[in-house]
Amino acid sequence: MQERDQLMFVYFHLGLNYKEILRILNEKHRIGISLCYLKRLLASFGLYRRKNYSDLLDVAMFIHEQVQESGQLNGYRWMYLKCLHSGLTVRKETVRLLMRALNPGGVNNRLKRKLKRREYNGQGPNFTWHLDSYDKLKPFGFCINGRIDGYSRFIVWLHVNKTSSDPRVIAGYYIKAVIRNNGVPLRMRGDLGTENTHTAQMQTFFHRNDHRNTFIYGTSQHNQRIEKGIPECRRYLEPSQNPTVHQRHHRGSLLKSHRIAAQPPLPDINHPTSNIKQPKECSEVKGLPHLKLLLSTAIYHEIQNADPILANVPFGPKNNKYVKIDNSMNANRGNRQRSTFYDDCGVWDSSSGNTIKTHYIVSDNTRQVTKKEGQYCIGQKRKGTLSFIPLNPQPSETDIVTLRKFYTALKRDSSYKKRVTWLSSTVDHNLQKTAVYEYLGQYPPVSHEQFIRTDHKTMQQIRADVKFNRPQKIYSDNLQNYDINLAPRDTKQIRNIKYRDEKKE
Incomplete structure (x- = not known):
């Protein structure tokens, strides 16, 4: 019992409340008592939080001594705890008012967030x-x-x-x-x-x-x-101050060595094994007539003709060009899956991207129509009002084709734009597997600090290989078997793919 009373006395003067005292007694000392019993025991010792306050002069003298030393940096809450630890029973509001009277300069500095800095005192060398x-x-x-x-x-x-x-x-x-x-x-x-x-x-x-x-x-x-x-x-x-370090970091050539002087020389970006994928001149694409996007009629005829269809968008800058690409992956996707349009241009601005769906009558010289309430209509504007008039007779579904057009802009240069057009509804389902990629504007030059996005088929192959092989082996095999534009950037990219796939599982 005597040990319990001593513990209660110590914890009370530490400024702990009743619940904290009960919890410490129970968890640390295995002493279980109720809240009412704790209050009765403290009252028998004359220990109260709101009774038997200490003399105001004693509290003022204690605070005055504290503010002459390190206590000048303390606020009234900290000073209130110091009073409790010293055995003084006082209200927190009383401490606040006394500190404002005894140390007005310190209170004003704390209100202004302007504290007095402490001085460093060293007694000598090697101290x-x-x-x-x-x-x-x-x-x-x-x-x-x-x-x-x-x-x-x-x-x-x-x-x-x-x-x-x-x-x-x-x-x-x-x-x-x-x-x-x-x-x-x-x-x-x-x-x-x-x-x-x-x-x-x-x-x-x-x-x-x-x-x-x-x-x-x-x-x-x-x-x-x-x-x-x-x-x-x-x-x-730091890279922002040293251009050499800045270039090394973005080229992926910063090796963790023991000394800065031991760093290898900067790699040649034109070397075939460099991680920087520099664009080449692209000759497989066609030029946009009159430097404008193709008309819907021209796009439909491009999809219909027997020109060769490329599996991927060719590498290199595409200035006012268009090309036909195999769109089988998007045509075979599920309804809730997202369409993907890969190329080597970099990051496209998803916030500016939108998709437009339009209907055309093939038998009527690819005439555009609008579908309203299950009927195909033509729009007519009279006296500033646009009205839709249903066609009579209605065209059959075999005469209707639906074109989807996806518009977006390059994130680092919004003047360079891309449009992807494909057939989402047509009698010949093979035509749905072809898409026309159009690039409008001048492609901005690639700086040494920018990486080009890795080909999506390479990423799919890496996801299949990381389950059985180490990232270093996958990276070496890709450098030997693929063109530098198709190879992964570095081993860290492969490790990141492995980490994300394992996290999903």
Whole structure:
């Protein structure tokens, strides 16, 4: 019973409410009591939250002492908890009013979000070493780890490696620095990352006879000495500041090496094994007459004639061109499946894309009609009003063909447009397997930073191969068996496909 009463007394003065005290007693100390019984026990000790308040002068003196030291940065909620921990019974509103009277400048600064910065006091060289890693350049292959002396701001080490998360690597930096300096620092400051575990154990071992805390843990935001030192490297390494790193990243040639100087030279983008898919001149497509999209009559005749149909859109820039492509995959898809129109132009703006369905009478010189309430009509405009007049007699379904036209624009240059037209309803079902791709405008040049979308058939083949082969083998086989325009971009693309497919399963 005496132990229970002592625990209740301690938790009460820590500022915990009744429910929190009951939960801690039950879960940690295996002491189960009811809320009413807890209140009776606290009342027997004279412990109340809203009774027997401490003398106002004592509370004011306590707050005055606190604001003269580190308490000047505390708000009234924090100061209220300090009062409770010191054994004072006071209302939170009373603490707020006293702080406004005793420390009006601090209250105004907190309201303005303008706090007084603390000063860093270093007692001498090698008193505190600050350790941290810089991970913002990890996607580019640069894993930076550094350590700086807090007093002199001398950089003890600053290394670039293929990893900054391995505790053995960081411990190696530490041992070399200790040997080079012929001694160890009195204290070290780092975050709670696993890469600092070996270093913290070594630092503690070297000071095993010292009972002080020789390795201080804390958040990286408060480790300002090293946080200020490492970002200076951004001016030389960050892609936005260094064009060489920028080009290496977008060309997929940034290899994770031990040192920056050991990086291989930039690849030639014109080399046949380069990952950059440069467009070639395309001779398989036809030119748009008068630099305009084809009329519906011309499209229907193009689908009907016996010209060869290509399996895929040819690679290369297509400036005011059109081409006939096999549309069997979309013709055989289900009703709720989405149509896909692949090419090598890049990303098309889906928000600007729309599909229009129109009906034509083949026997009447491919005349356009509109279907209203189950009847085919022709539109006539009289006195500014558009009206639809049903045809008499109605044409038979064998004379009607339905054209679907999909319009979109290139996302990086909206002046370059594409239209895909195909037959969705006709007597000859073989005609539904042909689509006419039209490209209007000048194709914008491909920069070195842009990748061209991988061919969809290659993506389908990769999805089938990743179930049985490793990504590296699939990538090597594709480079040997396919044209560079059909091959995947890199092994990471194959790993991403494998990850997404496994996640769906």
